[in-house]
Amino acid sequence: MGMLMGLWIWQLPCLAFAAGNFLEELSDVYCGSGEMSFSFPVGFEDFASGIVVLDNMDKSHILQNDTACGLWMEERTDKTLLVTATYDGCYVRNEDEEYVMTVILDRMNNGEVDHYKKDIKCPLKQAFPAMDAPSAGDCAAIQRSDQLACADNSVSRDVCEQLGCCFSRNDHSLACYFGNKVTAQCTGNGLVVIAVSKDVTIPPLILDSARVVNLDSSCPGTSVSRTSAFVSFMFPLSCSVRQTTANGIVYENTVEVAKGITTWQGVSITRDSMMRLLVRCSFSQTGAAPLSVQVVTLPPPLPVSTKGPLFLEMKLADDSAYTSYYQDKDYPITKVLREPVYVEVVLLRRKDPSLVLVLNNCWATPSPDPTHQMQWSLIVNGCPYTEEESEYLTLLATVPTTIDFPNYYKHFIVSMFVFVDQTTQKAFSHEVSNNIFA
Structure with a gap:
């Protein structure tokens, strides 16, 4: 029976560590059904070059990612380093009814080498729990038309x-159905089952684009089932990406849900979430039963350079000095015609002082849809729109240099207006929305 696995992350205090105490801080260990995990504390960078691990042949290796041998590392947002090693990989051995992984740290101290060693241990025989079943409330919330079969109707509760x-x-026609946001099963008879809910992200996923990246649709025994809320894939292990380690075989599959892109007059936008996750099944070379099933989210890579996208935020200030801003609860905001509207656009999630925000175009529409056919330009190629009467031209305001990264901000002022029906000459009652292209 497959098991959906997770990792435990521990918050460790931010202290200055001596080399010996540094390894002692590895005492918090998670022992899973097919892997162990432990976390190096804050400050591990100071010791990273001297950290090595022993393989099954007692040969030392610098601690680094080694997927083929079942070793993964991840630097967490709390500045700790999470290390995960599979029991059937190259770096974990069996000793006295325990799984053991050895970590060694060598440090120079007054011309001499200080040698520190620590064994990370997990019990060899464990009573592993089944996958967590959804709560009764979660199951009841799934409409009958959205339910997707998880197993044959003959199975017991x-x-x-x-x-x-x-x-x-x-319900005798659909007794067992998927309820978790992600479910993964690797069966003893050589099948992989992966189910994903649209609610795994906010906003919900568009499941029409869900696919197993490495899966050939012509692979015998492959099936895909969908409802409006779930999609499931079932296929043979032989259709997976296979890796052979010292003590076992790992099958990997990547599930991807792409976002829809809308393009209009050379501008592309999206309102969809995207998801990418890795499902890994580990099997012993000496048995047919799966040792573990892992579901791992895959964050997007961090490129050295890229053309985008940039993350922008538009806010409205309630004074000409831009010292306070309207909050979400204040919208929609009512303004009198010709009353000034103080707009701020800011570049987010960057800390490069050489970056400069340039607003090429800004326009208004009678709806939040930036591609609405009815548009009125406010800024064109970085300048106020000249078709307006001069007293109503958009004004470009100066950004104070006292704020952090002033080049990330643009301020401009718009005189309030409404859209008018060209036939009846009556004003629309719609809200006016601003849209920008930086």
Whole structure:
């Protein structure tokens, strides 16, 4: 029976560590069904060059990612380093009914080498829990038309919930159905089952684009099932990306849900979420039963340079000095015709002082849709729109140099107006929305 695995992350105090105490801080260990995890504390960078691990042959290796041998590292947002090693990989051995991984730290101290060693241990025999079944409330919230079968109707409640699924005693045609946001199963008879809910992200995913990246649709035994709320894939292990380690075989599959892109007059936008996750099944070379099932989110890579996208925020100030701003609860904001509207656009999630925000175009529409056919330009190619009467031209305001990264901000002032129906000459009652292209 497959199991959906997770990782435990620990908050460690921010202290200055001596080399010996540094390894002692590795005492918090998570022992899973197919892997162990532990976390280096804050400040590990000072010791990173001297950290090595022993493989199954007692040969030392610099601590680094080694997917083929079942070793992964991840620097967390709290500045700790999470290390995960599979029991059937190259760096974990069996000793006295325990899984053991050895970490060594060598440090120079007054011309001599200080040698520190620590064994990370997990019990060899563990009673692993089944996958967490959804709560009764989560299961009840799934409409009958959105339910997708997780197992054959002949399975018992216990078996269904051990698979991490919902069980309905009163529905004999669909007794066991998916309820978790992500469910992964690797079966002993050589199948992979992956189910994803549209609610795994906010806003919900567009499941029409969901696919298993490495899966050939012509692979025998492949099936895809969909409802408006769930999509599931079932296919043979043989259709997966296979990696052989010292003590086992790992099958990997990447599930991707792409975002829809809208393009109009050379401008592209999206309102969709996207998702990318890795499902990994580990099997022993000596048995057919899966050792573990892992679901790992894959963050997008961090490129050295890229053309975008940039993250911008538009806000309205309630005074000409831009010292206070309207909050979400204040919208929609009512303004009198010709009353000034103080607009601020700021570049987010960057700390490069060489970056400069340039507003090429800004326009207004009678709806939040920036591609609405009715548009009125405010800024064109970085300058006020000249078709306006001079007294109503958009004004470009100066940004104070006292704020952090002033080049990330643009201020401009618009005289309030309404859209008018060209036929009836009556004003629309719609709200006016600003849209920008930086």
